Amino acid sequence: MSVGFVMLCHTALQRAAETARHWASRDCPVVIHVDKRVGQADYDTLASALSDLTNIRFSSRYPCEWGTWGILAATQAASAVMLRDFADVRHVFLASGSCLPLRPVADLKAYLASRPRVDFIESVTTGDVGWTVGGLDTERFTLRFPFSWRKHRRLFDGYVKLQRRVRFKRRVPAGLVPHLGSQWWCLTRATLSAILDSPDRAEIDRYFKLVWIPDESYFQTLVRRYSSTVESRSLTLSKFDFQGKPHIFYDDHLQLLRRSDCFVARKIWPHADKIYHNFLHGDAANQASAEPNPGKIDRLFSKAVERRVKGRAGLYMQSRMPSADRENGRTAAPYSVFEGFAELFENFEAWLGKVAGTRAHGHLFAPGRVEFAGGETVFSGALSDSARMRDYQPKSFLTNLIWNTRGERQCFQFGPLDLQEISWFMAGDANAQISVISGAWIIPLFHSNQNFGDIRREAARLQKVEADHLNILSSQWTKARVRIWTLAEFVENPMEPLQSIIDEISPRSLRRLTEAPRLADLKGFGQFLQNLRNQGMQPVLMGDFPTGEDPYPAASRRGRPYLVK
């Protein structure tokens, strides 16, 4: 008792010949079908190359266009030859010309001999398959598909639409429950002959001729009618990508294929000399005879598909340029934006870098230059500190910075003096943690030595800029984690908000803050605000500061008032 191989070939006939020879010379009969679209000369070359082997047959040729009945007609014809000419074949293995045996034939024979009645064919009801491309699963069986998908796509699509509109439905022949599965199977003589010799085959064939991609459903459906034991998996390792085309194996997959313990793999790149040499001529007999285990290969390919479909979040590059809101994450990692903190606290950046263990930049969007941490003139990824380069495409600047520093959280200061163009982008970014002390930008003005008229004008301008910015942050499109305090609120109790921000930045540290940054001197600040009001400007963003009273005990310049034990 042995196993016979039916091979469907259409390209790389030399490789097909090599594989056929491998099987045939190890006492496995082979029936080869060559696509009718292959030229006669190539066919003759193949036939003569294998003419010395007595257990190879060629079956009558059909054109095998993808998705059409031709492939099935070819499979039927070749299988019939196999059953007719090789009486001691018990299992028939359907393979393609680009399949390659990964384990010694003896292994496969032993495996099948110990499962003499088992049919290996992936066969799943239409409701349960998740892999069909183009959404046609149940409809494959209930609509008619007379037009080629490859050559006449418009007719194909149009005819599908038309049938849907007129609610056309074909009747599935009685006794058939539609099943789908991989085209590559290994069936017992009993099952295969029952399918091919079935009394109603003419009717069933007529039905399947207009089913879409019948090679994935014909045997998969009929096997349920005749088989005593269906093992619903394919012995052929074959992975499909998101377009429904098979993944291809190259020389660098050699070790992966060896360790998969699968019997047969497709598709092998025809020029993968190392793989072909290794598995067809190498000595693979000392491999352990384990169950097939394609897990690693599965992971590799599903990762590849994910890369193609979802990509790496926050990456913008030559072959990934998502349109707005298709980014799957605007930036690569979480980052923190501080507004007003550097103005309210002395040396805030240094303090922040220390307690949060992150990179704390100054105002990255400052008008003069990019204030990278430590006063760097270039930063990760060779980003320049030139304000002109940053302003040329501020979004790119930010996404680059976050991408380049993956693994290290970035914090930076922002305020109404900075380039505002970036506001919308940050607000819509779920990775942004934006903390605002509104109105704190006035503190440097308060400390400055300018004419009061100039201060008043500047304060009015900055207040307007910040108000616009806060509007953006509170819009319904905002996805960032936004916290806003007025200056008055914050000064009253700075430790609690600081603690919650720091906890969010480094959640694992779980330490209480023991050292507060030092507050700027606000002596006379209430009066300063009142003076602005008296001059006709209304400072609103700072919150309520009582006139004439300083916001905290004047003694606070000595010592550290907010030390928490």
Added chain:
Amino acid sequence: MHRRELSVVNNRTAKITPSAIIALSTVRNERIRLPYFLRYYRDLGVDHFLFVDNDSDDGTREYLAAQTDVSIWTTKASYKESAFGVHWLTHLQRRYCHRHWCLTVDVDEFLVYPFCETRPLRALTDWLDASAVRSFSAMLLDMYPKGPIQARPYVEGQNPFDIAQWFDSGNYTLKRNNWNGNLWIQGGPRARAFFADDPYAAPALNKIPLVNWDRSYAYVSSTHMLLPRGLNLVFDDKGGEKPSGCLLHAKFLDTFATKAAEEMTRGQHYADSQEYIAYQQALASQPDLWCKFSEKYINWRQLEILGLMSKGNWA
């Protein structure tokens, strides 16, 4: 027309087989670079080279004419008026590259693509064919040495990236060009060192050098963009990544200073050689493009991890 400007030096195109991969290039006084260039692309699996020599006087023409897998034409006509060589190459592409995968590169551009150490170029083009993809993007990645570029002279046959080992990994800006559908990429050391005050004028780095050619196709501006416009859609706009490579650019070698001086006097480059004027000024002060955030080149996987190129769904 421009094809009349070309006169044949050695035409071996009869050797081009139906499945051949063809490389095309315009050269002018590049003799010293040629041996390594030819070796690099022969090793990748390029079957035939088509060159247009623009009036070289350093033996470039004679050297190329003697190579058995090279066909070469020569011209004394203006580089500028042929749209920087595009018209000459378009003519050759129409004539000899129909239905061939076709790689259009300068002699200082070296293609790196996913798995290029283990899979020849044909593995890539076969895969692109199977995926019904007609064009392949490879962004220009400027490579530079550490220290002044004149410090280590380039020797014939040498791998230029033994000297120019460094690159900028993450300072590129991208824009969509809605008219042609292509991306416009700028940045890298040239933008950082020479165009910091006028980033808009920095050179374009987007390139689509590998195309399954049809005689109806044409490059529009260098290899930055093509017609028909569909060929420029080498990027995914729904969040996914398509496969792409990089063209390692060996421009910043000691040969660059002489080249820049020569181009200045000829005035034959893009936008009145504005780029070269900027270089000339910067070069006078012996610039060092290297900075402490420069990245040292290792292999394609490094470029993939850095996000400069992608495997896409090729595994």
